[in-house]
Every structure is written in C-alpha cells, then in structure tokens.
Amino acid sequence: MAISDKLDKTKRSFKEKVALLLNKFSKVDESYFESLEDLLISNDVGAKLSLKIIDELKDDCKINKITFPNQITDLLFDKLKTLYSKQEYDSQINLSNKTNIILVFGVNGVGKTTSIAKLANIYKNKGLKVLLVGADTFRMGAIEQLDVWAKRVNVDIVSGHDNSDPSSVIYDGVSKGVKEGYDLVIVDTAGRLQTKDNLMNEANKMYRVISKILPEQYVESLLVLDSTIGQNGIYQAKAFLDNCNITGIILTKMDGTSKGGIVLGIKDQLNIPVKYIGVGEGINDLMEFDLDEYLKGILD
Ligand SMILES: Nc1nc2c(ncn2[C@@H]2O[C@H](COP(=O)(O)OP(=O)(O)O)[C@@H](O)[C@H]2O)c(=O)[nH]1
Ligand SMILES: [Mg+2]
Numbered sequence: 001m002a003i004s005d006k007l008d009k010t011k012r013s014f015k016e017k018v019a020l021l022l023n024k025f026s027k028v029d030e031s032y033f034e035s036l037e038d039l040l041i042s043n044d045v046g047a048k049l050s051l052k053i054i055d056e057l058k059d060d061c062k063i064n065k066i067t068f069p070n071q072i073t074d075l076l077f078d079k080l081k082t083l084y085s086k087q088e089y090d091s092q093i094n095l096s097n098k099t100n101i102i103l104v105f106g107v108n109g110v111g112k113t114t115s116i117a118k119l120a121n122i123y124k125n126k127g128l129k130v131l132l133v134g135a136d137t138f139r140m141g142a143i144e145q146l147d148v149w150a151k152r153v154n155v156d157i158v159s160g161h162d163n164s165d166p167s168s169v170i171y172d173g174v175s176k177g178v179k180e181g182y183d184l185v186i187v188d189t190a191g192r193l194q195t196k197d198n199l200m201n202e203a204n205k206m207y208r209v210i211s212k213i214l215p216e217q218y219v220e221s222l223l224v225l226d227s228t229i230g231q232n233g234i235y236q237a238k239a240f241l242d243n244c245n246i247t248g249i250i251l252t253k254m255d256g257t258s259k260g261g262i263v264l265g266i267k268d269q270l271n272i273p274v275k276y277i278g279v280g281e282g283i284n285d286l287m288e289f290d291l292d293e294y295l296k297g298i299l300d
Contacts, residue, residue, distance in 0.1 A: 007279070007294070010260030014043060018076075022069045028061055032069060036076070040089065042229045043261030049268040053079055080264065081295055089273045091289045093248070094218055095128075099177045100184050101210055101217070104250075105203075105240050106224030108191040111252035111278055115224055116186050117149035118278070118286035124155055129185040134159030135166040135206075138190040146188050153283065156182075163264035166190060167176040167205040174213050196278030205243070222275065224250045225266075229259045234269050241270060255285070263294060 017039050025032040033054050040050035047140055052209035053076070060066070060075055094100065102119070106112045113136070120130045132150050136142035137160045158176055160169035170187055177185035189206070210219055223246045225233040249266060254277045263274055274289045 001266065007254060007260055009256070009258040010043075010254070013258035014260065017043075018073060022047050022073065025069050027067050027084045028072055029241075033058060033221055036072075040261065042259075045261040046231070046234070046260040046265035046268055049083075049265065053083070083264075083268075091248070091273050091291065093275060094220055095184070097214075097217055098181055099174075099214070100220065101174060101177075101214070102184065102186045102220040102222060103189060103206060103244075104187060104222050104224060104298075105189055105244055105246070106191055107236060110159045110191070110224045110226040111143050111250075112191060112224045113142065113149065113188055114281065115250050115252060115276070115278055115286060116146065116188050117153055118283055119186055119276070120149070120155045121153045121283050122286065123184050125154060129181065130155045130184045131173065131177050131180075131182040132157040132159075133170060133185060133187040135169040135173070136188050136190045137162055137166050137169065138192055142188070142190075166202065167209045170206055171209045171213070174210055178213055203244040214276060219245070219248075220248065221246050222248050222250050223272070224252060226253050227251050227259070227262050227277075228253045230259050230262055231265065232255075233262065234265060236268055237266075237272075241272070246272055248273050248275035249274045250274075250286075251289070260294075263289075263291075 021032070021035055021039065037050050037054045040053060041047055056079060057072065057075060061072065066072060086273060093102070104112050104116055117239050120132055124130050132146060132155055134143040134146040134157060140162060143159045143162070147157060147159065158169065158173040160166065165188065173187065174185055207219065221244050223240050225235060225237060227233065249272050251263065251274050254260065266272065266274060276286050279285045279287060
C-alpha cells in the first residue's frame with residue numbers, strides 16, 4: 001500500500017485548507033500571507049520555518065509579479081520540496097555490521113514496543129536473524145508486552161526482570177547477539193519521563209556496555225515520537241537529543257493525525273531524519289519513510 005493511502009487525514013486536511021484559501025482570497029496580499037502562515041503553523045510545520053517559507057514566497061511573488069493565489073500554490077509546493085530535497089536526508093537504517101544494534105528511546109505511550117515488534121517483523125521477513133532485548137525494566141508489564149510480540153513475530157528475546165539494571169540486560173542481550181550470530185539486536189528501553197541527569201547517566205551506561213562488547217561500532221539510536229502530540233513532540237525530543245546519540249526518528253500514529261506537517265518541523269528544528277512512520281496498530285503498519293513520496297502524498 002502506498003504511504004499516501006494511510007495518510008488520508010493529513011492529505012485531505014492540507015489540500016482542503018489550501019483550496020479554501022484559494023476560494024477566500026481573490027488576490028495575493030498581506031492577509032492572504034497571514035492566513036497561509038497560520039495554515040502552515042496549524043499543520044505543525046513550525047513557526048520559524050513557516051515564517052521563512054512565507055518570507056521567501058513574498059519575495060518570489062514580487063520578482064515574478066504574482067497576484068493570484070492559485071499561482072502561489074505551485075510555488076509553495078515547489079518550495080517545500082526543495083527545502084526537503086533528498087540529498088541531505090538519509091532515511092536508511094545502518095545494517096553494515098555483523099551484529100547490528102538498534103536502541104529505541106522515547107517516553108511512555110509513544111509506541112516504542114509496538115514499533116520494535118513491527119521492525120522485528122520487517123527485518124525477519126527480509127531474512128535477518130533478529131533478537132529483541134527487553135530492557136524497559138521500570139514499567140510493570142513492559143517486558144511481558146515485548147515477550148508477547150516476540151512470540152507473535154517469532155523472534156528470540158532476552159529480557160530482564162522488573163527493576164533489574166537495564167544496562168546489564170543490554171549486556172546480556174548484545175553478548176548473546178554476537179555469540180550466536182544474530183544480524184540485528186533491537187533494544188526496548190525505559191520510557192519514564194526522566195530527569196536530564198538520569199537520562200544522560202542511563203544512556204551513557206548503555207553505550208558503554210555496548211562498546212565493551214563491540215568497540216567503536218555504530219549504534220543506531222532511534223527516538224520514537226507520537227505525531228499526534230505535534231509541536232510538543234519536538235520539545236520532548238530535545239531532551240533525548242541532548243543526552244543520547246539519536247540517529248533517526250520513528251514517527252508513530254501518523255494514521256491518527258491531520259497534522260502531517262510535523263515531518264517538516266522535525267527536519268527543520270531537529271535535523272534528524274525520520275526513518276520510519278507508524279500508520280496503525282497492526283504488525284504491518286510501519287513504513288520506511290520516503291520523503292519524496294510523502295511530500296507528493298500531501299502536496300500533489
Ligand atoms: N494508531 C496507532 N497506534 C499506535 C501506533 N504505534 C503504537 N500505537 C499504539 O500506542 C499505544 C502505546 O504503544 P506502546 O508500544 O505500548 O508504547 P510504549 O509505551 O512507547 O512502548 C498502543 O495502544 C499501540 O497500539 C501507530 O502507528 N498508530
Ligand atoms: Mg513499551
């Protein structure tokens with residue numbers, strides 16, 4: 001299924017709103033630009049980026065002597081596309097190592113465990129030997145939840161018991177991964193809204209433990225963000241970016257939001273690539289993120 005089919009809400013919302021603007025304004029003037037800026041911001045494109053886009057559009061309109069809103073729509077779409085052109089956007093998961101490690105971070109409820117199950121399923125189906133590590137030892141029931149998914153997807157799992165030290169669970173998991181020739185080890189971490197110090201200490205410990213077994217190896221560190229909380233997700237992300245070596249984002253619940261502009265806001269404010277998007281609660285509802293296809297989906 002095409003990504004765009006799953007993103008109906010965002011698509012409809014954005015296009016309909018642009019169309020409404022066209023009907024409301026007969027010429028391009030200050031109030032048209034204000035409405036257009038509001039539209040971008042209300043779609044979670046982010047205030048700073050929205051302003052930048054509007055400023056550039058104003059200049060373009062002057063240069064090209066554009067006076068009708070319908071002439072601006074194409075310009076706007078072109079601008080969004082160039083701003084997010086593919087060159088600087090690497091959405092691939094790095095799988096170049098013998099035993100590849102993915103750490104998954106994010107606050108409770110964003111969809112970490114579900115996304116891990118979906119990832120395991122994707123890579124298992126590609127023929128990789130996948131091991132899950134349940135290191136969310138703080139939240140009651142978190143380990144069991146991952147266990148249920150491991151059985152359903154039919155992959156192996158190493159997990160700690162409640163309140164055991166997450167880093168020691170990770171040590172066990174990564175050791176097993178290396179010893180028994182797993183291609184991919186995916187680690188579920190605790191999602192308490194941690195104090196910065198806590199988060200930093202724990203993350204440091206996790207990276208240290210991994211580097212004891214796999215010195216200097218690239219560790220894919222994915223931050224899971226819930227797209228339905230919009231701009232707040234970006235604030236939430238900053239704590240993790242400051243303390244973990246985040247290499248990519250999984251943006252979940254894209255099926256439930258009409259504010260798909262958050263993808264653009266993330267690129268602009270965090271400059272971390274979105275690698276996967278979650279588009280439902282089912283095991284197959286995770287898609288590799290393709291920026292071009294996504295922009296086409298919401299703009300064309
Ligand atoms: N609609 C929708 N629900 C999702 C998606 N990803 C996760 N969920 C739901 O979000 C809730 C929390 O997910 P969970 O994986 O337990 O979050 P965690 O606390 O971060 O591990 C569950 O009810 C999931 O089914 C998604 O892409 N779309
Ligand atoms: Mg969880």
